[in-house]
Amino acid sequence: MNGAGRACEGGVNELKANVGDGAPLLPCSMLPQMTAPHFTPDPAVLQAVRGAYARYEKAAGRFLTDFTAQGGAVHCAAGCFGCCNMPIRLSLAEAALVASVLSPEEARRVEKHARKVLHNARTAPNEDEYVKRHRLKVGYCPLLGPDGACTRYEVRPTRCRDTFSAFPAVYCQEGTWEGMNAHEKRDYAREVRRTPGTDGETHFIAPLEEMSEPVWTRCAQIMRQRWGLEAWGDFWVLTTLAASPAFMAAVERGERGAAIREARKLGLDHETVLEFS
């Protein structure tokens, strides 16, 4: 999920068709919609997030150059989107950056997606099922373009930046792991253990995830400095909330309770997708 995606077998429409294109779990007409005008974000917050992303990109670029020069494999490439239907967690500071660039139409699609996420959070019996339903029913990120590329690559969240696969894209797609028999899972585990760059348990390139830690730290710091609190949660829910003047006014006053009440009014509050500290 490095934003440009990888060269998956089959096109985006084929893959979306295979998983039902994230069919809504509830008719959207049954859900409350955002009516408030768009919020103008704090430029200091946006600048801090952009700066943290730029530092990460530089460090990750250096790592990738050395890693591939030493024979390490990276299977992520333009046009691949195999992991763009994973749940994504981010900070409200990052969500504010995404919200700041979305067109009204994009914001509507993100909000629609957020409401599917909410329904999943309220009904999934456990975390495994939450992830599975997210991939199969909530579906692909609404910022994924028809060509399989990220349409908001420049502001994509940290998780979209630090997820790189050392295995071909099929291993990132939903159902691949679940569809393996015991013998295939043993082969997979053995192959992961001997593949450079993995943590020995999954096929993702571990150092790139570890290198993004300073981004999380900087986001936490800027939220504390500007708002006196930290807010973390689901990508699409927080992006929708970051555009709400009432929610963000409460956040900027450092009033966690008032922010939760505003999220509740919008039907976007649930501990799985919105968390304050």
Ligand code: SF4
């Ligand atoms: S923002 Fe959406 S489309 Fe872009 S890389 Fe992340 S999940 Fe994929």
